[in-house]
Amino acid sequence: MFDRDLVLTDDDFTRIRQLIYERAGIVLAEHKREMVYSRLAKRLRHHGMTRFGDYLARLERQPAAREWEAFTNALTTNLTAFFREAHHFPLLASHIAGKPGPVRIWSAAASTGEEPYSIAMTLHETLGPRASESRVVATDIDTEALARARAGIYPMEQVRKLDESCIKRFFLKGSGERIGLARVRPEVTSMVEFEQLNLLAPNWSIKGPFDAIFCRNVMIYFDKSTQARILQRFAPLLKPDGLLFAGHSENFSYISEAFRLRGQTVYMLKPSA
Template sequence: MTDQRERGSDAGQWASSGQIERDLVLTDADFARIRELIYQRAGIVLAEHKREMVYSRLAKRLRHHGMTRFTDYLSRLERQPDAKEWEAFTNALTTNLTAFFRESHHFPLLAEHIRHKQDPVTIWCSAASTGEEPYSIAMTLLETLGAKASQAKVIATDIDTDALAKARKGIYPQEQVRKLDEARVKRFFQKGTGNHIGLARVRPEVSALVEFMPLNLLAPQWPIKGPFDAIFCRNVMIYFDKETQAKILKRFAPLMKQDGLLFAGHSENFSYISDAFKLRGQTVYTLANK
């Protein structure tokens, strides 16, 4: 589920009340409501110092609706629990920092794990963001399994529907793709021409392995079925409190094959949160009852 989208247009000045003077009114009570609403909706814990970020991201939504007070915007949301605007609200407060083959040590471990699998390989990427991670998984499948990769599947989910829309297109700035080694760029990307100069698109054989769908990890039902050979849940848990982390890990366990791998982010440690998993090493976990 992350970029630094803190683009506040006006640095503003601190008033004696501790609030920022802006063209839109965000009170202490409004900020507290926003923190509670996004926690209830997505499990995201917003720290006090995120106030500037919240203002800059949600200000667009207020201006879109011709509003000047966050109080009015939040009241409209709460009156309409099924409104489409909830999706925009959640998308605005979701962070999307990702890259191809980020935390690169995980991918050789994945390759070694699936290399001799007889059954079709299935992997769940639970925070797909704008697609770089699930496409990196798909490339690893192609490199490792050869012709058998056509039977494999990567289920890529995210709560941010705007990010998923970008992911489905599979189009990225060439500057981002050039960070990969030349062999991978040639094998897995098409170089843009004409109106698409400066862009690169993942090849059809890569995108064919990935199925994108929206999913909220806090939802009572997940629209996916295991068992999975691996689950990637990297740099997501850091946005949840320990209680929410434990609940999600408990739900992961029955979706994994007995020898399945759970990949976490470099700053995440599940060892003291859930007894369902044990650390294998390098932020990779296996089922504790294996």
């Protein structure tokens, strides 16, 4: 038990791990206890509570309460950046360069928007005027992260890491009260459709087919059986030559028989799939 102002027992931590697994498929390791305390403590203080057990009991009494959203948001990790895992984007560009008609891509763990906007920028650079016909569907379970993504406004120190030509083409620098911030240009944001989606939900509202699916650095939070179910559901949403982009520490080759490795953390459907 932590020597802190709020009471988190071993049983409380076990219940939290079970609830977030059931709700979002996230597997919390034993060493995440301090992270859980710090993130959920804000929710307890918001409700004037001092015991995690009381907070969890309130959640379990109200399965449809809005507080479940705050609970899930608090335990979701949103580590991302523009053009993260940069080797994926030239591969995406070469894949869509000769595509006839509109291109559709799904960013399945969109977080605060850097990934889907990076995809949209790649479409602009590759397709030129035809890019406006294409769409990036961006989903995430975290509603707070999606709200930040829809705003499309980021600290300038984060944007400054990009090439100057990219900044000039795709961002508007803030001034006055907005100095130190940058907004993604409307021709990019207009291509991205944001939607809340839980990958564990029995039904997904989005429809394929997609030229590519980005599901990067989210499967690491799921166990193998959950990973396999999600990959099985991805397969029919991809075009026959579609690509599935994974995170740098994720390996799907031994999880699903539907996909084969094409390149570094990039997969294609097997012909039999």
